[in-house]
Amino acid sequence: MKKVVLFVLFFTLLSLPNFALADKYIRDNLTGGDCISIGTWNISSKTCTLKTDINETIQINNDNLTLDGNGHSVMASYSVAGIYLYRRMGVTIKNLRIRNSGMGIHVRESNNNIITGNTFDSNSPYGLLLYPYSNNNTVTKNRNKISVHSPVTLEAYDSFENFTGKICSENSDFCQIVENIPNSSYMEFGEGKYLNADEENINKVILRGTDIGIFTYESEIVLPTGESTKIVFTDIPITSQTTAEISINPNTQTQELKLDVDSDGTMDITIQPNNQFDPIVYLQVMRKTIENSDITESRKNGFINRIDATIKEIQKGKIDKAKLKIENFMHVLEKITDKKEPKKPKPHRLSGVEVEQLLTMLDQLLINLNK
Numbered sequence: 001m002k003k004v005v006l007f008v009l010f011f012t013l014l015s016l017p018n019f020a021l022a023d024k025y026i027r028d029n030l031t032g033g034d035c036i037s038i039g040t041w042n043i044s045s046k047t048c049t050l051k052t053d054i055n056e057t058i059q060i061n062n063d064n065l066t067l068d069g070n071g072h073s074v075m076a077s078y079s080v081a082g083i084y085l086y087r088r089m090g091v092t093i094k095n096l097r098i099r100n101s102g103m104g105i106h107v108r109e110s111n112n113n114i115i116t117g118n119t120f121d122s123n124s125p126y127g128l129l130l131y132p133y134s135n136n137n138t139v140t141k142n143r144n145k146i147s148v149h150s151p152v153t154l155e156a157y158d159s160f161e162n163f164t165g166k167i168c169s170e171n172s173d174f175c176q177i178v179e180n181i182p183n184s185s186y187m188e189f190g191e192g193k194y195l196n197a198d199e200e201n202i203n204k205v206i207l208r209g210t211d212i213g214i215f216t217y218e219s220e221i222v223l224p225t226g227e228s229t230k231i232v233f234t235d236i237p238i239t240s241q242t243t244a245e246i247s248i249n250p251n252t253q254t255q256e257l258k259l260d261v262d263s264d265g266t267m268d269i270t271i272q273p274n275n276q277f278d279p280i281v282y283l284q285v286m287r288k289t290i291e292n293s294d295i296t297e298s299r300k301n302g303f304i305n306r307i308d309a310t311i312k313e314i315q316k317g318k319i320d321k322a323k324l325k326i327e328n329f330m331h332v333l334e335k336i337t338d339k340k341e342p343k344k345p346k347p348h349r350l351s352g353v354e355v356e357q358l359l360t361m362l363d364q365l366l367i368n369l370n371k
Contacts, residue, residue, distance in 0.1 A: 026061060038058075045066065050072040065092075090112060091110070116138070145222060157204050204247040209240050217232070233274065234276060286365075287304055309325055313325060
């Protein structure tokens with residue numbers, strides 16, 4: 001019986017990833033061990049601050065050291081840990097993005113350490129493991145405070161497809177708030193919608209248009225120290241057919257917004273964060289909306305040519321000429337609305353609702369250009 005137990009234990013140990021092997025070591029000496037090859041070493045504060053992304057395991061080899069990721073990523077492999085502590089105390093690990101590793105951070109037989117402001121993505125089997133014999137370690141996380149003020153719904157999902165947001169019945173006015181993402185919250189105040197969760201728990205955010213208008217999306221990442229950074233997508237046009245998805249770009253590790261203008265399941269345009277209104281992005285979204293509309297090719301090409309001509313004027317810095325072209329476009333659309341709609345709508349005809357959508361979008365564009 002003992003032989004069987006020993007064999008099972010030996011096989012189990014062999015099958016587990018070897019988290020003790022490291023490629024870079026942070027030590028308490030003049031150079032911080034390998035710190036000078038991957039970051040800057042402050043000998044007085046015993047802090048190694050990364051200056052680049054790392055594709056290796058980092059092991060902390062002395063007590064009372066600080067590893068400051070400075071927003072950089074650590075990606076080891078699925079057979080090892082990104083950060084490894086063994087029999088250490090007084091260590092601080094902060095401001096890291098740890099991804100695609102066997103374990104994000106493995107704290108083994110280590111006590112009284114601080115792990116704060118880190119994010120974990122696609123680590124398997126664990127993002128953070130405090131085991132075995134690891135006690136009195138303090139773990140604090142970044143918070144993602146999301147807000148949106150516009151005619152859209154706000155939904156968040158974690159990597160397990162847990163949902164936080166509001167669900168409304170299609171056949172009644174009954175709605176309920178669901179907060180299935182761990183440590184998350186959702187609320188509405190006036191036209192504002194607000195969602196808070198641990199940054200690492202938000203895999204993607206979905207916005208669904210409920211009317212014609214524009215939306216501004218804000219994501220504020222709050223560190224445990226109280227410091228924060230804000231990511232904003234400003235004045236993006238939307239209709240009741242639009243779906244938007246905000247997620248992390250795996251290459252840049254920054255948020256990006258993808259728009260599906262007609263909710264057909266295909267993302268039509270990708271938008272980068274911008275604190276200021278961008279008329280060119282606005283017009284590019286309008287262009288995609290027209291491209292996906294079911295109207296005659298001749299009319300579609302005419303509308304697209306007007307948008308392209310307006311974009312060129314803006315790129316040249318000739319805003320007054322751009323505004324004139326927008327006004328002329330609106331006059332063309334208004335003439336269409338003056339025509340009486342037939343009792344039996346013709347195929348590929350621009351409907352009154354579609355005309356009103358385009359007029360509303362162009363009117364909002366003029367308002368923003370006149371600010």
